[in-house]
Amino acid sequence: MEITLKGDREFDDVPSLKTKALRINLNENIYGTFAEIGAGQETVRQFFRAGGASGTIAKAMSAYDKDFSDAIYGIEDDKRYVTEARLRKMLNHEVNLIEKRLPRDKHPNKLFFSYANTVATIDFAKNYKGHGWVGIKYQIEPDQEYNDIIIHIRFKETDARLQQETLGVLGTNLIYGAFYKYNEPKKLLRYLYDHLDKDQLEIDTINFSGPVFKDIDNRLMSLQLVKNGMTDAVMFAPDGNNVLPARVLYKKNILALRGSFRPVTKVNMDMFQKSYDMFIKENKVDVDKTQVIFEITLSNLRAEGEIDEQDFMDRAKLLCSLGQTVLISNFQEYYKLVEYFSQYSKNRMGLSMGVNNLVDIFDEKYYRHLSGGILEAFGKLFFKDLRVYLYPMQNEDGTLTNSENLKVHPRMKELYKFFKYNGKVVDITDFDPSTLAIFSRKVLKMIAKGEDGWETMLPEGVSKLIKEKSLFGCESEEIFHKE
Missing domain, CATH: 3.40.50 (Rossmann fold)
Structure with a gap:
C-alpha cells in the first residue's frame, strides 16, 4: 500500500508540527501506540492536540515507576533503563500487543506502528544534561515485515521543561519522516531538526533496519550526522555497525x-x-x-x-x-x-x-x-x-x-x-x-596506475579486500590478470 503526500515541502517551507501530526492522524491506515518514559508524554501530546487522533492512537502510556516498567518490559541485565536494549524491548512488546489485540482479518489495511522513547533529562544540580533513546517500529505495507529507526540523543538545553518540549518535536518529526520520507533517508535525517536548532539537541547514533531500508548502509547515514553538524563524531565497531561512543x-x-x-x-x-x-x-x-x-x-x-x-x-x-x-x-x-x-x-x-x-x-x-x-x-x-x-x-x-x-x-x-x-x-x-618508507599516497598512485608491489605495503588481507571490492578505484580484473 503506497503512502504518499500531495507534493513535497521545499527546504524553506517546513510543515508545522500540527500539520505533520494531522497528516498522520488523517491517514486512516496508520495506527499504533506511544510509550514514553522519562520526559512526560510530549510526543503523543502533539498528535492529541492536532485533532483526529482517535484513528491513529491505539494507546499512550508512560511506565515511570521502575517496578511497573520492569513488570511490563522485563529487567535489563545491567539494571539500567535509558538504554538501546530497553528501547527495543519497548518497541517489540508494544508491537506484539497490537498484533494480538487487533486481528489482521478485521484490519487488513492497517499499518501498525509503535513509537517509544526512554530518556533522562537534566538533573537538579544541572551537572548532567541528559540523554535518551528514541525509536519507531512500523510498517509501510500491511503484509510487510516491520522497519526500525533507532536514534540516540544528547540534550544540550539546561532546563528540563525545554528538553521535554524538544523531545516532543523530535518525536513528531521522526514519526512523520518514517512514514513519508522513508524512501529518502538523507532527507529524513535532515528533517528531524525541523523546528529545532542544533544547540538544543545532538543526534550521535542512528540505525535503520527492515525491508524498506535493506539497501541503507548505516555507516553512511552516520556520516551524514557529522556532515550535517548534528553531532561532532560517530563511531563504528569492528563488525561495521554503528555504536554509541x-x-x-x-x-x-x-x-x-x-x-x-x-x-x-x-x-x-x-x-x-x-x-x-x-x-x-x-x-x-x-x-x-x-x-x-x-x-x-x-x-x-x-x-x-x-x-x-x-x-x-x-x-x-x-x-x-x-x-x-x-x-x-x-x-x-x-x-x-x-x-x-x-x-x-x-x-x-x-x-x-x-x-x-x-x-x-x-x-x-x-x-x-x-x-x-x-x-x-x-x-x-x-x-x-x-x-x-x-x-x-x-x-x-x-x-x-x-x-x-x-x-x-x-x-x-x-x-x-x-x-x-x-x-x-x-x-x-x-x-x-x-x-618507514611506506606512504598511503604512494600506494594510491600505484593502485591507480595498476602497478605491481603495493600489496606488500598493506596489512595482511587488506589488498585482497581492495581487489574484491574494487576499492580506491582498483580495477580488480586488471590487477588479478597481472599477478
Missing part, C-alpha cells in the same frame, strides 16, 4: 591514532601496535579497560570541497576488517579530540602520531580562533592525563627525525621542551624500519 569509551583508557588511512598501511599498524605495547605498560593503564580508536577527521574526507562518501566507506571497511574501532569526527585540532574523549573518561589517554603531526600541533596558525591562542589549546590538550607516542620519520638521506631533533618554530621551542621533558612526548623506539 559513550558505551565504548566510558571510563576507559583510550589510545587514539589519527590518520587518513587511505588506505591503511603497514606503517599505520606498526605505529598502533608499538604505541599500544608502550601504553598498556603505563602504571595508570588497565589493559582490560583499554580502548584503541582509529580516528578520521572530516577534513580528511573532503575531495575538491565535498566529502567523497564512497572514499569514506572504503576506509571504514578496511579498518573494521582489521578488527579496529573507527571514529569519524569533525575535530581539526587534537585538543578537541581529547576534550571529546574527556566527556566519557578521566583515565589516562594516549595519542599515537608521526613527526609531521606533532610539528603541526605546535603551529600557531591552528589556534588563532582561540582567545588564548596556542597556550589555551595546549592547556586543554596536556592538562588531561595524556601522553603522545611519537613514531619517527625517515628523511631522504636515511636519517631519522624523532622527538630529540624535530624542528618547531623558534617561538615554540621552549614550549615544546617543557612538554617533552615533562614526559608528555615519548619516542616509539621499537619500530619496524622496513615500514
